[in-house]
Amino acid sequence: MMIMKNYSIWEDLNNNLTCKSISQDMDVDVLIVGGGITGISVLINLMNSKLKTILIEKNKCGLATTSKSTAKITYLQEKIYMNIRNLINEDTASFYLDSQRYATNLLKNLIEKNEIDCDLKKVDSYLFTDLDSNKEKLEEEYKFLKNNKVNVEKVTSVSFDKNCKLALKVSDTYVFHPLKYINYWKNKYKDLIYENSKLTKINKVKDYYECLVNGRIIKTKYVVIASHYPYFLLPFLLPIKSHIETSYIGAKKEDKTQNISAINIDKPTKSLRYHHNYLIYLYNSFKSANIKSVKDNFEELNKIDKFQYMWSNNDIITNDYLPFIGRIKDNLFIATGYNTWGMTNGTLAGEIIKDLILEKENKYIKLFDPNREINLSKIIRFPSDLYSNIKAICKSTKNNVNNNLVINKIIKGQKVLVYKDSKGIEHIVLNKCPHMKCGIVFNEKELIWECLCHGSRFDIDGKCINGPSNLDITFK
Numbered sequence: 001m002m003i004m005k006n007y008s009i010w011e012d013l014n015n016n017l018t019c020k021s022i023s024q025d026m027d028v029d030v031l032i033v034g035g036g037i038t039g040i041s042v043l044i045n046l047m048n049s050k051l052k053t054i055l056i057e058k059n060k061c062g063l064a065t066t067s068k069s070t071a072k073i074t075y076l077q078e079k080i081y082m083n084i085r086n087l088i089n090e091d092t093a094s095f096y097l098d099s100q101r102y103a104t105n106l107l108k109n110l111i112e113k114n115e116i117d118c119d120l121k122k123v124d125s126y127l128f129t130d131l132d133s134n135k136e137k138l139e140e141e142y143k144f145l146k147n148n149k150v151n152v153e154k155v156t157s158v159s160f161d162k163n164c165k166l167a168l169k170v171s172d173t174y175v176f177h178p179l180k181y182i183n184y185w186k187n188k189y190k191d192l193i194y195e196n197s198k199l200t201k202i203n204k205v206k207d208y209y210e211c212l213v214n215g216r217i218i219k220t221k222y223v224v225i226a227s228h229y230p231y232f233l234l235p236f237l238l239p240i241k242s243h244i245e246t247s248y249i250g251a252k253k254e255d256k257t258q259n260i261s262a263i264n265i266d267k268p269t270k271s272l273r274y275h276h277n278y279l280i281y282l283y284n285s286f287k288s289a290n291i292k293s294v295k296d297n298f299e300e301l302n303k304i305d306k307f308q309y310m311w312s313n314n315d316i317i318t319n320d321y322l323p324f325i326g327r328i329k330d331n332l333f334i335a336t337g338y339n340t341w342g343m344t345n346g347t348l349a350g351e352i353i354k355d356l357i358l359e360k361e362n363k364y365i366k367l368f369d370p371n372r373e374i375n376l377s378k379i380i381r382f383p384s385d386l387y388s389n390i391k392a393i394c395k396s397t398k399n400n401v402n403n404n405l406v407i408n409k410i411i412k413g414q415k416v417l418v419y420k421d422s423k424g425i426e427h428i429v430l431n432k433c434p435h436m437k438c439g440i441v442f443n444e445k446e447l448i449w450e451c452l453c454h455g456s457r458f459d460i461d462g463k464c465i466n467g468p469s470n471l472d473i474t475f476k
C-alpha cells in the first residue's frame with residue numbers, strides 16, 4: 001500500500017547539522033531573525049561588509065514557509081502586473097516586473113557562481129487559462145509583457161493541461177530545491193547561525209536594541225525581522241494591509257519529467273512544476289479566514305490524483321500586491337508580504353536591506369517601502385478582508401472542535417483540546433491562539449493545530465511553527 005507523506009517533498013532531505021543555540025549574552029552589529037530564504041539572503045549579502053552579523057532561527061533553518069513552497073523562480077506571477085497597474089499605475093507594474101526579472105537572475109547567478117547543488121533547472125514558464133472568459137485578461141498581460149520587452153509567446157496547446165484555452169510562455173525562468181539551497185548556506189555560515197533560538201522581545205535603548213533571545217540579551221545596532229510574520233511587532237499589518245492565504249499541494253511520481261513551470265489565472269488556482277520525475281501540483285488557494293474545512297480541502301486534492309506527498313502552506317498577500325521590504329523605523333527592518341513569490345522577493349530583500357544598512361543606493365527601496373501609503377479606498381477587497389476576519393474570529397470561538405478525533409476539555413480551569421494519537425498518547429494544547437484569542441482547529445492530515453482566523457500554526461504539542469503568533473499553545 002502506498003504511504004502518503006504529510007510533509008513537503010523538500011523535507012525528505014536530511015540535514016543532520018543543527019547549529020548551536022544562543023546561550024549567552026552577545027554584542028553584535030546586525031541581528032537577523034529567521035532562517036528562511038529571506039534571512040539567509042540578508043546574511044549572504046552582509047558577508048562582505050565589516051559588520052558583525054548573526055542569524056537566529058527559532059526552529060531549524062528553512063523548515064517553515066520556504067520548504068513548503070513550490071520553489072519556482074519566475075517573474076510570471078499570475079495576474080500580478082495587471083493587478084498593480086489597475087490599482088496603482090502602469091509604471092509601478094513595469095517597475096515590479098523589472099524587479100522580478102532582476103531577482104530571477106540574481107538567484108540563478110548566485111546558485112551558479114557558488115556551484116550550489118540545489119537542482120537548479122532552466123524551464124519554460126506558462127501562465128494559462130482554461131476559460132474563454134479569461135482569454136482577454138491573458139491578452140492584456142501579453143501586451144503588457146511585450147511592451148516591457150519580454151520575450152513572450154502565445155500558445156493554444158500545452159503538454160500539461162488538455163483544457164487550456166490560451167497560455168503565455170517565457171523561457172528564461174527556473175526551478176530549484178529550496179532546502180538544498182538553504183542548507184548550502186547554513187553549512188557555509190554555520191558559525192554565524194543559531195538555531196532553536198527564539199526572539200521574544202525587542203527594546204530600543206539609546207541608539208541600539210536589546211533583543212531577548214532564549215532569555216539572553218543580544219545587543220545590536222541593526223535588527224532585521226525576516227520571520228515571515230512580523231506581526232508581534234506590527235499588529236496592525238493584518239488585516240489593514242494584508243491577509244494570509246493557504247494553498248494545498250501534492251507531489252506524485254510520474255513516468256517522465258517535463259521542463260515546465262505553470263500557473264493559471266482562473267479559480268481554483270492550479271500551479272505545477274516537476275522535480276525530477278515528481279509532479280508537484282498546487283490546487284486551490286483560499287484566504288485563510290474563509291477556510292471551511294481543512295480536511296475537505298485535502299479531499300479536493302485527493303480527488304485529482306493519488307499523491308505520495310501532501311501538504312499545505314501559508315503566505316502573506318498584501319493589499320497592493322507589492323512586498324514590504326525595508327526600514328520600519330530607526331534601524332529596524334522587515335521583509336515579508338511576498339504574495340506567494342518569495343524565492344525572487346526574498347532573494348532581492350537580502351540585497352535591499354544590505355544596501356539600506358550600508359547606506360548605499362538601491363533603485364527598489366521606494367517601491368517596497370513598508371511605510372508606503374496604501375490607498376485603501378481603491379482596494380475593493382479591504383472591507384471583505386475585514387468582514388471575513390471578524391466572521392472567522394466569531395466562528396472560531398463558538399465552534400472550535402472540527403472533527404471527532406479531538407475532544408474539548410477543561411483541565412486545571414483551562415480550556416484545552418485533546419488529540420489521542422494511534423499509539424494512545426494524548427496531545428493536549430490550549431484552545432486559544434495567543435495572537436488574537438481565536439479558537440484552534442486540528443489539521444489531521446499534517447498533524448498540526450491551526451488558527452484559521454489569521455494562519456498561525458502549531459505542532460502536535462503546541463509549539464508555534466508559523467505566526468502571526470510568536471507564542472506556543474503548549475499545555476503544562
Ligand SMILES: Cc1cc2nc3c(=O)[nH]c(=O)nc-3n(C[C@H](O)[C@H](O)[C@H](O)COP(=O)(O)OP(=O)(O)OC[C@H]3O[C@@H](n4cnc5c(N)ncnc54)[C@H](O)[C@@H]3O)c2cc1C
Pocket residue numbers: 033034035036037038039056057058059060061062063064065066067068069070071072073074197198199200226227228245246247248249282312313314315335336338339340341342343344345346465470
Ligand atoms: C503554497 C505556496 C507556494 C509557493 N510557491 C512559491 C514559488 O513557487 N516561488 C516563489 O517564489 N515563492 C513561492 N511561495 C512563497 C514563498 O514560499 C515564501 O514567500 C517564502 O518562503 C517566505 O520566506 P521567508 O524566509 O520570508 O519565511 P520563512 O521561510 O517562513 O522563514 C521565516 C523563519 O523565521 C523563523 N522565525 C519566526 N519567528 C521567529 C522568532 N521569533 N525568532 C526566531 N526565528 C523566528 C521561522 O521559524 C522561519 O524559519 C509559495 C508560497 C506558498 C504559500
